[in-house]
Amino acid sequence: MSDHKPPAPASVPLGGSISRAQDHALLHRLIRTLDTAHPAPDRLAASLLARFGSAGMALSAHVGGLDEVAGREALVPPLLAVAREAALRLYRSRVRRTDVLAGRKGLEAYLQACMGHEVIEQFRVLFLDGDFHLLADDLMGTGTVNHSPVYPREIMRRALHLGAQKLVLAHNHPAGRPEPSGADIEMTMRIAQIGRLMGVVVHDHIIVGNGRSHSFRAMGLIA
Structure with a gap:
């Protein structure tokens, strides 16, 4: 024994x-x-x-x-x-039944777990209904250590297919500094502008990196 x-x-x-x-x-x-x-x-x-x-x-x-x-x-x-x-799969099944934005710290922790330590940039979109319930969490692009391709028309096509009314954009900065760049801000405004024309609201854009995060909404970049 x-x-x-x-x-x-x-x-x-x-x-x-x-x-x-x-x-x-x-x-x-x-x-x-x-x-x-x-x-x-x-x-x-x-x-x-x-x-x-x-x-x-x-x-x-x-x-x-x-x-x-x-x-x-x-x-x-x-x-x-x-x-x-x-x-992550348990978390996704849980947030599908709740208001995704009810606990922002939990959302940011989830995004950190998804891609906070990835060595290349990833761009994700959380597609939400009108009550902020999660319809889909899609990886929409992967790239290099400091860039991931983003295609606004593909994002909107997916949103319309799902019947999504709101979006939370998210990407990581592998270097560990989550402050948005000028290109990040410009790209976000472009997606938001196209979304307004199609009745889809970009509610936030969250950047994560090395345990830290930045929310465009909290920074006043998205009203």
Whole structure:
């Protein structure tokens, strides 16, 4: 009979702030669960926190970034990627039944998880009905480290097909600075202008990068 005992459950609060110790406990438990033969789960958990800042950011990190910490031969990075995808799918199923914008922090956290640590730019569009319920979350373009192609007509064609009345645009800045560029602002205004002609409102544009985010609406760039 083996003397191995399963790790004790990590206590994580449902509300309020999460301490670094609690983040470490969660990562430690995940590593021990995903790779029972890992020789140093405690050290790896500490390394992930040192690199990414929190358990949430580590779980949303690109596999390449996880490989740099854990090693390319480790089992943990691809298994964490599977766990991340499962969590994203659960989140999408939840937001489809609720007001997407009711909890802005949750929306920004979701976008961080989707693309905050991607190494190339991605452009997503959340298509919403009149009550801000999610109809679709589509990746509309991928590009280089500092540019992703955006085609306003394709966005509007998709919006009309879905019967969407509102849009939330989103993209990432792989360099980690989420402040909008002049090109970001110009492109957003162009999409909004075309949308007005077609009865589709651009409600916001959110840029994410390295744990930070900027909302065009919060900045007063979109009324």
